[in-house]
Amino acid sequence: MSMLNKRKVLVIHGPNLNLLGERETGIYGKDTIDNINAEIMHKAQELGLECEIYQSNSEGDIIDRLHSARGDFDGVVINAGAYTHYSIAIRDAIAAIKIPCVEVHMSNVYAREEFRRHSVIAPVCAGSIVGFGKNSYILALNGLKDLL
């Protein structure tokens, strides 16, 4: 948190992202979550950021993780998966913690089904990155680094 310490970033993967690599590979690609996490950790290190990664399929657990980031993390990258489109509770948690959050989607949600075109979390995030596959996470880290 202090200027002397490395900035700390929490990366949150929401529901079904544990199945990356086998889930709808035509949309999300063949990389597993472990591969992607390794790339995230590598990029974070390159940027001089401390990084922790968390995945959960449960709305409440994601909210609890956001809450416990208070006082510990300087920034959050979040792919809230399908919760993006309807979880007012996750939206409120992001607003409550007052830590800059970057919304991430691997797919271009605006080019898919109508129900994916609305994000309830976007208005409380510092910015959103969509449609670049696993690179969406990397671009988000770059953006967050400059924000912090």
Ligand code: DQA
């Ligand atoms: C996603 C897009 C969401 O609409 C979907 O429910 C996901 C993944 C993405 O990364 O493209 O689970 O967040």
